[in-house]
Amino acid sequence: MATMRYQQxxxxxxxxxxxxxxxxxxxxxxVGQYQGTYRVTEGMLQKFGPERVVDTPISEIGIAGMxxxxxxxxxxxxxxxxxxxFALEAMDQLVNxxxxxxxxSGGRIQCPVVFRGPAGVxxxxxAQHSQSxxxxxxxxxxxxxxMPAFPDDAKGLLKTAIRENNPVIFMxxxxxxxxxxxxxxxxxxxxxxxxxxxxxxxxxxxxxxxxRGVHICLKAAEALAKEGIECxxxxxxxxxxxxxxxxxxxxxxxxxxxxxxxxxxNVGFGAELSARIHEGAxxxxxxxxxxxxGADVPMPYAKNLERAAIPTDADVIAAVKxxxx
Amino acid sequence: xxxIRMPKMGDGMxxxxxxVWHKKEGDMVTSxxxxxxxxxxxxxxxxxxxxxxxxxxxxxxxxxxxxVGEVIAILGDAAVTNGGNGKNGSHAVSDAKPVSSEGVADYxxxxxxxxxxxxxxxxxxxxxxxxGTRVSGEEGxxxxxxxxxxxxxxxxxxxxxxxxxxxxxxxxxxxxxRAFADKGVAAPKLRPAVESVxxxxxxxxxxxxARAAAVSPMTPMQPxxxxxxxxxxKMREAIARRTVLSKTTIPHFYVTMIVEMDRALALLKxxxxxxxxxxxxxxxxxxxxxxxxLGKCPEVNSTxxxxxxxxxxxxxxxGIAVGIEDGLIIPVVRDxxxxxxxxxxxxAKALIVKAKNNQLVxxxxxxxxxxxxxxxxxxxxxxxxLINPPEAAILAVGAAVREPVVGANxxxxxxxxxxxxxxxxxxxxxxxxxxxxxxxxxKGLEAPFSLLS
Numbered sequence: 131m132a133t134m135r136y137q138q139x140x141x142x143x144x145x146x147x148x149x150x151x152x153x154x155x156x157x158x159x160x161v162g163q164y165q166g167t168y169r170v171t172e173g174m175l176q177k178f179g180p181e182r183v184v185d186t187p188i189s190e191i192g193i194a195g196m197x198x199x200x201x202x203x204x205x206x207x208x209x210x211x212x213x214x215x216f217a218l219e220a221m222d223q224l225v226n227x228x229x230x231x232x233x234x235s236g237g238r239i240q241c242p243v244v245f246r247g248p249a250g251v252x253x254x255x256x257a258q259h260s261q262s263x264x265x266x267x268x269x270x271x272x273x274x275x276x277m278p279a280f281p282d283d284a285k286g287l288l289k290t291a292i293r294e295n296n297p298v299i300f301m302x303x304x305x306x307x308x309x310x311x312x313x314x315x316x317x318x319x320x321x322x323x324x325x326x327x328x329x330x331x332x333x334x335x336x337x338x339x340x341x342r343g344v345h346i347c348l349k350a351a352e353a354l355a356k357e358g359i360e361c362x363x364x365x366x367x368x369x370x371x372x373x374x375x376x377x378x379x380x381x382x383x384x385x386x387x388x389x390x391x392x393x394x395x396n397v398g399f400g401a402e403l404s405a406r407i408h409e410g411a412x413x414x415x416x417x418x419x420x421x422x423x424g425a426d427v428p429m430p431y432a433k434n435l436e437r438a439a440i441p442t443d444a445d446v447i448a449a450v451k452x453x454x455x
Numbered sequence: 456x457x458x459i460r461m462p463k464m465g466d467g468m469x470x471x472x473x474x475v476w477h478k479k480e481g482d483m484v485t486s487x488x489x490x491x492x493x494x495x496x497x498x499x500x501x502x503x504x505x506x507x508x509x510x511x512x513x514x515x516x517x518x519x520x521x522x523v524g525e526v527i528a529i530l531g532d533a534a535v536t537n538g539g540n541g542k543n544g545s546h547a548v549s550d551a552k553p554v555s556s557e558g559v560a561d562y563x564x565x566x567x568x569x570x571x572x573x574x575x576x577x578x579x580x581x582x583x584x585x586x587g588t589r590v591s592g593e594e595g596x597x598x599x600x601x602x603x604x605x606x607x608x609x610x611x612x613x614x615x616x617x618x619x620x621x622x623x624x625x626x627x628x629x630x631x632x633r634a635f636a637d638k639g640v641a642a643p644k645l646r647p648a649v650e651s652v653x654x655x656x657x658x659x660x661x662x663x664x665a666r667a668a669a670v671s672p673m674t675p676m677q678p679x680x681x682x683x684x685x686x687x688x689k690m691r692e693a694i695a696r697r698t699v700l701s702k703t704t705i706p707h708f709y710v711t712m713i714v715e716m717d718r719a720l721a722l723l724k725x726x727x728x729x730x731x732x733x734x735x736x737x738x739x740x741x742x743x744x745x746x747x748x749l750g751k752c753p754e755v756n757s758t759x760x761x762x763x764x765x766x767x768x769x770x771x772x773x774g775i776a777v778g779i780e781d782g783l784i785i786p787v788v789r790d791x792x793x794x795x796x797x798x799x800x801x802x803a804k805a806l807i808v809k810a811k812n813n814q815l816v817x818x819x820x821x822x823x824x825x826x827x828x829x830x831x832x833x834x835x836x837x838x839x840x841l842i843n844p845p846e847a848a849i850l851a852v853g854a855a856v857r858e859p860v861v862g863a864n865x866x867x868x869x870x871x872x873x874x875x876x877x878x879x880x881x882x883x884x885x886x887x888x889x890x891x892x893x894x895x896x897x898k899g900l901e902a903p904f905s906l907l908s
Binding site for chain 2: 412413414416455
């Protein structure tokens with residue numbers, strides 16, 4: 131067990147998997163010589179050489195196409211998008227090719243590719259670079275969608291992603307790269323997909339979140355505990371597959387739920403979570419499920435407006451109190 | 456082919472009674488034509504057809520009461536005759552069953568377009584079933600409750616209709632069911648409908664508090680002594696709900712003040728010297744004085760909202776309690792703060808005439824922010840009134856009486872004096888603010904020319 135940052139845990143996962151399997155390789159903009167915009171791939175070019183750490187031209191559609199094609203013929207690419215906002219350039223490769231080829235080939239072609247990079251909002255990156263679009267991918271059949279909140283999950287989930295035979299959307303959070311945590315040294319430490327984790331136990335209200343939302347919910351839960359309100363925080367870890375059962379088990383205990391994410395509230399992943407809870411635990415609910423999400427606007431640049439557009443622990447606290455009213 | 460349903464003719468309306476069918480089965484009905492008269496808890500209202508066709512089936516007979524939304528009649532195509540035929544498609548009109556004794560149409564499941572009604576279970580915990588207590592969850596008298604509360608209520612054998620909900624919009628929550636089961640009474644908590652004064656929606660929980668308090672579900676009701684059981688009218692039921700809500704959920708306090716009315720009466724005499732179409736009454740000038748006082752004391756023109764906020768109204772809409780046959784109703788004179796005395800008077804007159812003729816429409820008696828109740832003409836010296844939720848206060852006006860008064864120099868003078876008593880919601884007002892309001896009313900009535908500006 132070693133203490134390391136989220137960003138280092140991701141590097142460790144890739145390093146271990148590249149050492150284990152020669153078919154694993156990295157590609158993306160500035161992943162090699164520049165060692166990654168967020169230093170995630172630091173030292174990897176030196177360690178594995180230019181054949182396995184490939185600096186690409188500035189073309190997301192090229193990166194996604196190359197990754198998908200090479201996965202179809204047997205490699206296990208880990209493609210980095212400098213941010214997930216840039217992946218919009220590659221949407222046709224992602225949605226129409228990577229996600230579908232296994233189905234369209236009747237299962238004869240597998241596509242074991244991982245697309246990874248920073249997502250999430252904040253730090254004044256403004257409308258085009260500060261957005262969280264996980265529900266686009268969760269909505270598309272064929273993808274696994276992974277959004278770790280802690281360093282150990284970042285390692286264990288990325289290793290599982292690299293060994294997964296279907297395309298994986300692996301969304302990191304730029305705001306979490308510096309978060310420290312204990313990470314197992316075990317090279318076989320794998321976190322399975324579809325298993326949510328209870329980050330905090332509670333009896334009054336279930337908070338469902340992922341990625342940085344988990345940290346926001348934990349902060350809210352801590353504040354609420356001082357008022358005698360005990361929240362149970364469910365960290366989804368993977369959106370697809372979704373561990374509905376853990377959510378429902380918690381809601382059956384607390385009878386109240388708040389779902390939270392940074393992406394836009396309107397038609398966001400929280401709507402899916404809310405619907406699943408209503409479908410699966412209707413008779414256990416003592417109040418409607420509350421949703422907390424980002425303001426439905428392109429992210430403003432101005433710091434004060436940005437702060438107003440991003441959901442906070444105060445928003446979660448207000449939602450919890452509303453559902454408990 | 457169309458179903459005619461019991462319309463909702465006001466926020467508080469939950470059910471209606473068919474007073475009279477103006478049409479019989481087989482009659483042709485044209486769109487807009489009046490087909491029936493319905494009695495609600497507030498008024499008798501005529502129902503018109505929205506389509507042209509043949510009244511192929513009367514589902515709810517005269518005198519029967521059904522919840523809002525229930526099918527009361529079926530309108531066939533113009534060419535279709537009574538009873539329907541194959542052309543009516545799956546809609547087997549002739550199969551529509553008669554109304555059950557509870558006033559609920561007992562449709563068979565294959566009706567398809569109507570919701571099958573769960574037959575009323577014999578509920579040992581239910582009180583006063585003959586007065587129309589309903590099984591919770593039944594169409595038309597929906598009790599708002601969380602799914603969990605419903606499940607627990609079922610497990611515990613508690614009737615949700617008997618529980619007062621403390622959640623948003625009066626929703627019954629798990630804690631309400633458990634509190635009820637534990638104590639037999641739910642914790643009362645005011646949830647008035649801010650926008651609708653005469654709404655019975657908010658009244659619902661309170662009557663159930665009363666029911667619950669009267670007879671705990673754990674103790675079977677004792678047989679009553681001999682006598683006569685009278686089914687209350689809709690209005691009586693509404694009054695019962697509203698007054699229980701008021702007295703059980705609003706912390707009333709009372710302040711009385713004496714007003715010398717000589718100058719006001721003299722002014723009225725002069726104002727009415729050439730009156731052709733109705734005189735300005737004492738009550739009118741009291742309403743005007745209240746409107747002016749409300750302007751000076753906005754805290755009286757307010758409400759305690761379900762969210763626990765104090766809402767101050769922008770307008771002074773003053774209700775006037777009007778006694779009518781077997782009950783009372785409170786039509787509202789709108790925007791009294793902007794209307795001159797003569798307009799208030801003519802508005803009030805028109806509303807009182809409508810009230811006595813059962814012609815008030817919901818907009819006439821909703822949206823009040825303050826109420827005046829006057830029993831002076833009945834010879835009452837003074838009385839205290841119950842606040843009309845969700846308002847903050849009501850003014851009870853006694854008779855103006857000539858009586859001896861000790862003057863400043865110990866001389867005895869004859870004055871015409873009137874006692875007014877404010878009932879006020881202590882959540883919003885205190886003794887001082889209540890007295891201050893009465894002082895303003897008194898000031899206006901004792902210097903009545905100020906009310907003419």
